[in-house]
Amino acid sequence: MCQPDQNRRLVTEIPGPKSRKLQQRRGAELADGLGLTMPVFVENAGGGVIVDVDGNQIVDLASGIAVTSVGASDPAVARRVAEQAERFTHTCFLVTQYEGFIDVARALNELTPGDFRKKTALFTTGAEAVENAVKIARVATGRSAVIALSHAYHGWSLLTMTMTAKNLPYKDGFGPFAPEVYRVPSPYPYRWPGGPDQAAQGALDALRETVLTQVGANNVAAIIAEPIQGEGGCIVPPAGYLTGVQDFARELGIVFIVDEIQTGFARTGHMFASEHEGIEPDLITTAKALGGGLPLAAVTGRAEIMDAVPAGGLGGTYAGNPVACAAALGALETIEREALVQRARDIEAKVKPRLAALTGEASAVGEVRGRGAMLAIEFVRPGTTAPAPELARAVSAACHAQGVLVLVCGTFGNVIRLLPPLVICDDLLDDALDVICGAIDEVQP
Known part of the structure; x- marks a missing residue:
């Protein structure tokens, strides 16, 4: 190695x-x-x-912010990219299709946590994946509100910037922000006021109060969380918190979205960080290491939720670019082989x-x-x-x-x-x- x-x-x-x-x-x-x-x-x-x-x-010690997990010039990635680029670099999958898109989706459907039938849609960036996960959740539930955590980071676009907690440098001066995004406390064990032993239950209590009394459960489409908050400070949630969020969301028919964009693909010692907690999110967003250095992102989740959006509601000109799909298959090959x-x-x-x-x-x-x-x-x-x-x-x-x-x-x-x-x-x-x-x-x- x-x-x-x-x-x-x-x-x-x-x-x-x-x-x-x-x-x-x-x-x-x-x-x-x-x-x-x-x-x-x-x-x-x-x-x-x-x-x-x-x-x-x-x-x-940066990996392009957790992108080049297999290295910045991995042989399997480079070989597959070169082979694909010689055949064609782009068609737009929404116009004429190619097999690599399906191959990446199949791999994600098999690898992501959850013992249920899954489907995948490919995009280009992590922010796109998060935005589309919210779109899917809103259509699937007929609701509009989104619950995000303090210390969260979800992207640079209008909606994902709104969902991101930190003002400088991500939000300052860029308002007005997207509506129907509500924030609840993140269980930051090192800084929880009652001490780390109180963080999980305290944060769950705050989530329940916000959803039930301030927003209204019948208005909430999705709760989104990073299984480890990266930009927020590499914050590992206390045991039981994510399981509690999942149970609460299922109880109320809310879609639970887990943002694995930074944590996915072996980074945390499991293929996905959700596996540390034994959770099975309804939707998982991935990007960064997925493409082995090329821009590729995905939303993977329960088939019935993913299929809620009618044809034409998801996509993008570069979504699931064929060269990026080839790179992803190379990266997954290296993760397994090595x-x-x-x-x-x-x-x-x-x-x-x-x-x-x-x-x-x-x-x-x-x-x-x-x-x-x-x-x-x-x-x-x-x-x-x-x-x-x-x-x-x-x-x-x-x-x-x-x-x-x-x-x-x-x-x-x-x-x-x-x-x-x-x-x-x-x-x-x-x-x-x-x-x-x-x-x-x-x-x-």
Whole structure:
């Protein structure tokens, strides 16, 4: 799995001169609203390493935000993409069909949790998948309201931006927002007012009160939740919460949508994070790792719910593009061949204990959490739970300067998220952990 040339190597400062020159071009040509994490330009990438235009070899702990789980140049993905591109790159499945679309849908129907008949519709982006899941739920129920959680992230479009909890940078100035979206507390164990043991029941009580007394159960089409909240800070729900949400939704005829866009496809040590909780959502949205680096998304769910929308109500010009479908089949092949579900568990077993050892009353590391290869470090002011976003930024900057790519996230901007490719080798992980731990020691008060 690990390639012999996979190592961290700096030949210039980060960013180097070629990246800085390209950055000037970016500033002249691109809109300022496009964000930036690490100011380097990539020459090639694969396995657990990104090589920039200056020749620096950077350890990738981001995977393009959980997209390149099989690596950024996986042979199975590249082979299938090349073969498909030689045949045709596009027809629009709504105009003339192709087998790859059906093959991906069949795989999703078989792989996603739920012992019931399922159907799938393919789209292009995660936001599209979420929007279409809501559309399907609304038609299936004849209702309009959607319940979303605090700390949630669901996308950049109008509806999904409305469903997203965090204002900056996702929502500020972009209103008015979509109607009929209501928010309930997320069970954030580290920050729940009554302590982590009270989080599940407290959040379920709040959900029940909002639906029954404020919105009206007969008005609610769907409840949507991430099985681990990624952008919100890699928040793992307490045991029993998602099961309780599912039971509540079924009791009232509400569609339960689980957003597996970041957690899906082996990332958390199961094929889908829903499996950790034993839940069987009515609808599941997927994207990111599904396409192996190409844009592809899906809604998969109960056949009777999926079929509620009449012909022509779902789709998109690029939905289920044939080259992206080929990439998805390659990614699924690699996940199975390389046993990447188990590999995610192995990554957790290696990384999590070492980072957890950094916690303590006098430490700025308040909590280490996550599952599989979706892990996070929450920074606080020592001796408190007060968020310390400046420390997260400082640690991130120190890691980037030394050639380790990490992501800052969290509602309070105080969490560093680790999303390495599942094909990363242990030597790279160990090296990256040395850098991260050293950076934390360096910036900690």
